[in-house]
Amino acid sequence: DDKTKQAEVLRTAIEEAEAIVIGIGAGMSASDGFTYVGERFTKNFPDFIEKYRFFDMLQASLHPYGSWQEYWAFESRFIKLNYLDQPVGQSYLALKALMKDKKYHIITTNADNAFEVADYDMTHVFHIQGEYILQQCSQHCHAQTYRNDDLIREMVMAQQDMRIPWDMIPRCPKCDAPMEVNKRKAEVGMVEDADFQAQLQRYNTFLEQHQDDKVLYLEIGIGYTTPQFVKHPFQRMTRKNENALYMTMNKKAYRIPNSIQERTIH
Numbered sequence: 212d213d214k215t216k217q218a219e220v221l222r223t224a225i226e227e228a229e230a231i232v233i234g235i236g237a238g239m240s241a242s243d244g245f246t247y248v249g250e251r252f253t254k255n256f257p258d259f260i261e262k263y264r265f266f267d268m269l270q271a272s273l274h275p276y277g278s279w280q281e282y283w284a285f286e287s288r289f290i291k292l293n294y295l296d297q298p299v300g301q302s303y304l305a306l307k308a309l310m311k312d313k314k315y316h317i318i319t320t321n322a323d324n325a326f327e328v329a330d331y332d333m334t335h336v337f338h339i340q341g342e343y344i345l346q347q348c349s350q351h352c353h354a355q356t357y358r359n360d361d362l363i364r365e366m367v368m369a370q371q372d373m374r375i376p377w378d379m380i381p382r383c384p385k386c387d388a389p390m391e392v393n394k395r396k397a398e399v400g401m402v403e404d405a406d407f408q409a410q411l412q413r414y415n416t417f418l419e420q421h422q423d424d425k426v427l428y429l430e431i432g433i434g435y436t437t438p439q440f441v442k443h444p445f446q447r448m449t450r451k452n453e454n455a456l457y458m459t460m461n462k463k464a465y466r467i468p469n470s471i472q473e474r475t476i477h
Contacts, residue, residue, distance in 0.1 A: 217460075220476055221429075222309075224458055228427035231315040232418065232448075233306070234441030238432020238462055240325055243300030245293065255292055258373050259285060268293075279389045280374040286392055287366035287375065294324045294343045295360060303329040306431075316417040320433070320440055322394060337414040338407075339440050345393035347402035348383035356393045356404045357381075423452060430459045446471060 225231060237247075245251070247268035253260060256271060265271040272289055276282040303325050317326070318337045324344070326336045344363070345356040359381065366375045381390035395401040403411075428445040435442070442465075449457040449471045459465070459477040467475045 221458065221460075224427050224429075224456055224476065225309055225313065227425065228456070229314065229424040230417070230421035231310065231313055231427045231429060232421075232445070233310075233315060233317045234428070234430045234433055234445055235317060235319040235321060236431070236433035236441065237321060237436075238434065239302055240300060240321055240323055240432070242432065243302050243325075245297055245300065245323065245325075251292070255288060256285070262373070278374070279380045280377060282391070283366055283375045283380060284370040284373045287363045287370070290343045290363050290392070291367050294322075295363060297324050297328065299328045300325050303331075307331060314417075314421070316414055318414055318441055320437055334413060337410045339411075340395050340437075341393040341401050341407075343392060343394070346381055346390040347393045348386060348388055349391040350383070350386060350388040351399065351402055352383060352386040352388065354402055354404050356402055356406070357384075357390070418448070422448070424454060426452060426455045428455060428457045430457070430461065433459075433461060434463065435465065449474060 241247075248266075252265075252268050252271075256265070256268070259265060259271055263271070263274060265274070268289065271285065274285075276285065307329055316335050316337070317331075318339055319326070320340045322338060322340050322343045326333065341356075344358055344360065346359070347356050362379070362381060366379055369376055369379060382388070383390055393401055426448070428449055430441060430445055433441050445457060446468055449455045450468070453474075455474060457467075457471055457475045459467075459475070461477070464477060467477065
């Protein structure tokens with residue numbers, strides 16, 4: 212059948228590649244059942260759905276809440292669900308097994324715990340959109356992120372009527388402004404600290420080292436929300452390197468530029 216054929220093509224492409232650059236988006240976590248719609252959403256956020264008529268978790272996570280108490284009531288529940296308590300995903304384990312003896316690097320627009328909990332070597336992973344568990348100063352006053360797992364769990368326990376207690380709002384150690392989740396916003400970006408810069412550097416070094424090699428650019432579960440991070444660069448790099456192969460595994464088929472169609476599998 213088609214699935215078996217696709218799996219064989221993928222296996223061959225991986226075997227023949229000298230280096231593999233993998234772009235991973237929301238579709239990969241969704242395929243493991245970690246979706247932002249349906250029961251997983253309605254069971255965990257019934258009060259927010261009732262108040263704001265949200266239709267999915269993404270909309271709810273982008274909503275401009277009127278107070279920090281309400282913001283952190285939502286975010287703490289969201290982070291507990293999509294980071295602290297999210298179990299290991301089968302497709303992440305399968306991918307790790309496929310990469311066992313390969314030179315590879317991953318760039319992901321996801322901000323969940325999927326790679327950490329599947330025990331990847333994190334020096335091979337670049338989180339370009341931040342991570343849910345990290346906090347940054349809401350004023351971006353300095354380039355450092357912070358992690359406090361216990362505080363997130365305490366917020367979930369202590370909240371009432373969709374608000375955390377006032378004195379639980381995390382504060383910036385430098386300017387005392389409230390802290391927020393380390394994620395990119397269209398107009399102001401996000402705090403990119405030394406760890407982020409190191410991830411970026413490792414990714415760019417890998418790309419440079421293999422720019423003329425037989426590279427497989429493998430895109431999994433990536434749509435058109437933020438094509439500037441993975442889809443467009445992958446297509447550009449494939450165009451530049453005649454030894455490269457571009458492969459997409461997405462729910463929808465997106466148009467492939469003519470210049471790379473003969474080196475694309477989708």
